[in-house]
Amino acid sequence: MRPMKDPSGPTASCFLFPTGGPPERLGGGIRKQESGRASTPYSDPYLTGVALGLVLLSAYVLVGRGLGATGAFASAAATVADIVSHAQGRGNAYFAEHLTEGGLLGDWIVVEMLGVLLGGWASAALARRLRFAVERGPRVGVGERLAFAVTGGAVMGAGAVLARGCTSGQALTGGALLSVGSWVFVAGAFGAAYAAAYLLRRVWT
């Protein structure tokens, strides 16, 4: 007799097809489904990861570069700095690197991030996961969470500038190409994240 399929596991079919499956086990401490409405369970992380790897590979094949995210923020910041003052904008070496002739929409990574917004939205829309919400830990209020989010984002921005990238550009792109600097970035990032998460237990648990 064939064993029953485990109903609690994530399934592959929800990667492309929005039709639902059994509710997934989100893992240890975070069991609660976030909304009362039935939404599609998340896709299997391994299979989605492989799909993401193929997307990354297609970038190598099509345009000879990988993914990125922080660069779009840098381009936006450079544009703003340049509008405020040319000396701050193109007179600053970091910002000058990120100013393109075609403007923001001529910058590959900016267009890519617009795609990310679109793709993320589309996936959530089809999976009925679109909703206005503030995700936060159980002991933290909305205002606190938003303050932490802005602060955390700013700190990440600083780190990403120094490291020339983030989890998309360094960890994924550089990681797959075996760049030493990228692997060093990952080691530093994950090490610090684990340590900080421990210190910030109140924020999330």
Place this chain on the structure above:
Amino acid sequence: MSGAVAPLADAGLLGARGSLAAALAIGVAFGWCLERSGLGSARKLVGQFYLTDLAVLKVMFSAIVTAMLGAFWLDLLGVLDLGRVYVPQTWLLPQLVGGAIFGAGLALAGLCPGTSCVAAATGRADGAAVVAGLFAGVLATGAALPSVRAFYESTARGTFTLPDVVRLPYGVVVLAVVVLALGAFAVAERLEAR
């Protein structure tokens, strides 16, 4: 010059507009994958750092292994000229320190730059807040960068890969990474089953 057809943009098969169209398509697929796997949810993402939900590890490492193997084999088969793919350059100290700073911010924010955009696009105000913070952080750090220029450009190694460091053939390092990943996945499954 090799006879490889890819990267297409290099071979002149994809112009400037084609590159940007590719950027959009790639971005859409990227955002789709992130949302599908649930990494657009801060609470799910931080599960990685409390060892309750290791989706971050599974998604990222699977992606890295897939792209790594794909790039290697396409290059070996002469389809892709890996030498023409831009490899992020190495600055040992800034990337270690920057990475640590980034990681601390990640633990506080619960989202990384890519996933924060996905979260914002799906209606999560905390995602939008992270995006705003990122912009401010990048702007401020970029503006202040000239004063830490020496640090920023220290320990440069240019294009520097793991095979260069361990002095082993590229393919051997590829296998090592695959084995490392599979081992990490096995450990992850154990941890989550607790």
Place this chain on the structure above:
Amino acid sequence: MTGGARGAADPRHLLAIAALVLGIGAALTRPAPRTSRPARAPRPASIDIAALAAEISREADHVTALELAEWIRERRPGLRVLDVRSEEEYATYHVPSAERLPLESIATLRPRTGETLVLYSEGGAHAAQAWVLLRAAGFERVYFLRGGIIDWVEDVMSPANPDEHVSALSRYFGGAPRAGGAGKGFGGAVPLPTAGNPRPSAAAVERVRRRGC
């Protein structure tokens, strides 16, 4: 594995096996060390002496410091400025947006469509030699900076009695136009910037569409 679909054909198990097979295959098929910029079968360099000599005499082989400064400022598409000096010299000061290209690794450079290369050295001799080598290897748009970084410092960073245009150009790079007639020539009149005397734009400007994570 727990938490997953059980059954005969778990796709994740199949993928894991495929990854292992491909990884083992990778390890077996590359017995020789593979450099990070793999050298494909190098094209034999050919030197059309007459053609190159003609280019040299009509001065199509080099650019002046001011021309290079213009190119950098206007962010000429595809421009790559290559410094062929030593690492210490590069670290002390280099032309803004320049990358290092040690002469020994010149053979690993590959031509790319749309790129314009400008090589420079201290006084121009090494860069001029590199120019010949790259032209022989088939590079189309390659130049060297006449007068090297010495000219750069003299004419761009510290031009004497400059007009409006040159003045603005100099200030764009953080230079200081000066009045006064210190003659051209390496007589110590114009000190090269040192590590303690920082210039604002020293990072490599890489092609934004490709780089930047």
